[in-house]
Amino acid sequence: MPLALLALAIGAFGIGTTEFVIMGLLPDxxxxxxxxxxxxxxxxxxxxxxxxxxxxxxxxxxxxxxxxNMLMLLMGLFIVGNVISAVAPVFAVMLIGRVVASLAxxxxxxxxxxxxxxxxxxxxxxxxxxxxxxGLTVANVVGxxxxxxxxxxxxxxxxxxxxxxxxxxxxxxxxxxxxxMPKPEGVRxxxxxxxxxxxxxxxxxxMTVLGFGGVFAAITYIAPMMTDVAGYAESSVTWLLVLFxxxxxxxxxxxxKFADRRLMPMLFTALGGLAVVLALFTAGAHDKVTAAxxxxxxxxxxxxxxxxLQKRVLDYAHGxxxxxxxxxxxxxxxGNALSAWLGGIVIAAGFGYTSPNWVGAxxxxxxxxxxxxxxxxxxxxxxxxxxxxxxRVPAAAERPVAAxx
Numbered sequence: 001m002p003l004a005l006l007a008l009a010i011g012a013f014g015i016g017t018t019e020f021v022i023m024g025l026l027p028d029x030x031x032x033x034x035x036x037x038x039x040x041x042x043x044x045x046x047x048x049x050x051x052x053x054x055x056x057x058x059x060x061x062x063x064x065x066x067x068x069n070m071l072m073l074l075m076g077l078f079i080v081g082n083v084i085s086a087v088a089p090v091f092a093v094m095l096i097g098r099v100v101a102s103l104a105x106x107x108x109x110x111x112x113x114x115x116x117x118x119x120x121x122x123x124x125x126x127x128x129x130x131x132x133x134x135g136l137t138v139a140n141v142v143g144x145x146x147x148x149x150x151x152x153x154x155x156x157x158x159x160x161x162x163x164x165x166x167x168x169x170x171x172x173x174x175x176x177x178x179x180x181m182p183k184p185e186g187v188r189x190x191x192x193x194x195x196x197x198x199x200x201x202x203x204x205x206x207m208t209v210l211g212f213g214g215v216f217a218a219i220t221y222i223a224p225m226m227t228d229v230a231g232y233a234e235s236s237v238t239w240l241l242v243l244f245x246x247x248x249x250x251x252x253x254x255x256x257k258f259a260d261r262r263l264m265p266m267l268f269t270a271l272g273g274l275a276v277v278l279a280l281f282t283a284g285a286h287d288k289v290t291a292a293x294x295x296x297x298x299x300x301x302x303x304x305x306x307x308x309l310q311k312r313v314l315d316y317a318h319g320x321x322x323x324x325x326x327x328x329x330x331x332x333x334x335g336n337a338l339s340a341w342l343g344g345i346v347i348a349a350g351f352g353y354t355s356p357n358w359v360g361a362x363x364x365x366x367x368x369x370x371x372x373x374x375x376x377x378x379x380x381x382x383x384x385x386x387x388x389x390x391x392r393v394p395a396a397a398e399r400p401v402a403a404x405x
Contacts, residue, residue, distance in 0.1 A: 002119045005128060007173030008112045009135035011075055014166035015105050016139025017147055018082055019047060021163070022098070024148035024238065025156045032156070033091040046095050047102040048333045055106025055330035059323045062107065063189055067115050067322070068180045072171055074104040074111070079167040086160035097160075106333070109133075110326025113310050118181060123260055125314070130256020130307040137252045137303060140245030145238055195317035195324040203374040204312040205324075205331045207267070207305070207367045212335030213342075214274050214364030215302035217356045218281060219244060220340040222295065225353045230291040240295050247299025255304035263308045264375045270304040271371055275364035277301060281357040305367075312374075339363060 022029070022043050030040035058077075062070035081101025088094035109132075116132045117125040143166075151159040195201050218225075226232040226240055251270070258266040277297045284290035310328060317324035342363075343356030351358075 002177075004119055004174075004177040004179065005116055005131045007170065007177040008071075008116060008132040009138075010166070010173050011071070011078075011108060011170035012112070012132055012135025013139045013143060014135075014163055014170050015078060015108060016136035017143030017166065018078070018101055018160070018163045019051075019105065020140060020144045021147035021151070021159060022047070024144065025151045025159065028151060028156045029094070033094070035091050039091075042095060043098050045337070047098045047105075048337050050099040050102025051105040051333040052330040052337075054103035055110060055326040056323060058103055058107035059110055059192075059326040060189060062111065063192065063322075066180050067111050068174065068178045070111055071108065071115070071174050071178065074108045075167050075171040075174060077101070078104040078108070079164050079171065082160050082164035082167060086157045086164065106329040107326050109136075109329040111322055113314065113325045113329075114322050115178065115181070117311070117314055119179075126259035126263070126307040126311040127256045129310050129314075130252050130259075133252050133256075133303075133306055133310075134249065137245065137248035140248055141242055144245070145242055148238065189323075191320035192323035195320055196327075198316050199377065200316040200374060201313055201324055203370055203377075204309050204316070205328050207271070207370050207374070208309050208328055208331040209335040209338065210363045210367035210370065211271055211274065211305045211309070212302065212332050213339035214278055214360040214367065215298055215339075216336040217339035217343045217360030217363060218278060218298055219295075220336075221343050221347065221353060221356050225285055225356075226291060226295075229285045229353050230288050232288065232291075240292060243292060243296050244299040247296040247301075248303040251300035251303035252306055254300070256307040259308035259311055263311065264371065264378075267305060267308050267371045268368065268375075270301050270308075271364055271368040274298065274301040274305075275361050275368060278357050278361035278364055281360075282354045285354045285357070335363075 026037055026040045026043070029043065030037045033040070058074065062073070065073075078101050081097050081099070081104070084097030084100060085094050086097075088097055112132050113129050116128040120128040147159045147163065150162065222240065222244070223234075223237045226237055227234055232240065255266060255270065277294060281291075281294045281298070284294050310325065313324050313328045314321045339356070339360065342359045346355040346359055347353060349355075
């Protein structure tokens with residue numbers, strides 16, 4: 001694998017850490033600014049909304065410069081946002097810092113996916129994408145627990161300064177290692193937007209929203225579920241989240257490996273398995289060992305869908321994949337927000353802390369149905385897909401075109 005993928009993974013590690021570490025530091029931040037924990041929760045919501053809206057916005061703004069320069073610009077924005085958060089004198093300024101940092105998130109992963117895919121041979125694209133996303137998944141295993149520990153020991157501001165420093169390392173790595181691939185000739189914003197007319201692109205994005213809705217319906221409420229239902233001590237929640245993060249790493253790597261060989265069977269297996277595991281979690285959450293194993297499996301099965309879905313968007317957004325790829329990253333966050341909201345509704349309705357698992361199972365099952373629909377449409381119109389692709393990208397010239405980007 002090219003060293004440039006390492007630079008992208010470092011950037012992804014920093015972004016993943018800043019996105020999730022805030023959850024463990026909310027009580028400290030709330031106390032420091034004299035606001036309630038639910039009010040401090042806007043730091044999470046604001047970030048998610050910033051990713052959703054920032055992904056297409058930043059990608060569109062970046063259409064006129066090379067992808068490497070845009071990645072460097074995004075890492076610069078990420079650094080600035082985290083420094084603002086670290087020095088914020090009042091809560092409103094910290095919220096602004098979170099939003100500034102979040103604007104880099106979607107476009108970085110979207111453009112980074114395109115760059116990663118172009119660095120390798122066509123048959124290794126999903127593996128390359130998964131290597132970049134390894135930075136995000138490892139952040140949950142190493143960055144988030146470490147950042148939480150540092151924040152609780154040395155103050156939460158220190159955590160954000162360290163995350164900003166990670167951004168500097170990522171920026172330097174991209175500047176040094178990522179080749180400056182020129183933008184494809186003739187690809188304008190209208191070409192990028194045209195990708196959304198493809199039903200397969202839209203289906204892949206819908207699968208992303210629903211599949212990740214399934215994952216985060218359960219994980220958003222993991223703390224009360226594990227303490228009140230499974231009987232774990234509050235101090236154990238951090239390690240259960242590490243277990244979830246390990247599942248993410250394993251699933252992401254397996255998803256990348258098999259998506260390059262058998263993409264749709266990989267999706268069917270992951271989404272079907274996720275639906276079953278979430279449905280069983282309602283009963284299994286009462287047992288400590290079963291609950292711990294299930295948390296790992298949710299991370300693994302959920303993130304096994306990332307490389308195949310991201311690759312599917314790239315495959316069908318012929319010749320102009322950058323905006324579609326970035327919007328698909330926003331779709332992950334839409335899934336997170338949607339499932340957290342639905343999970344909150346069923347808990348508030350009195351169905352108990354395990355009820356979001358049923359919501360997650362239903363969302364994952366819906367994603368599986370869409371995967372079957374997508375596969376059926378693909379089989380019914382293979383000649384149409386084959387006819388469309390060469391019109392823009394001749395099959396025999398896939399790698400020269402990639403090198404031209």
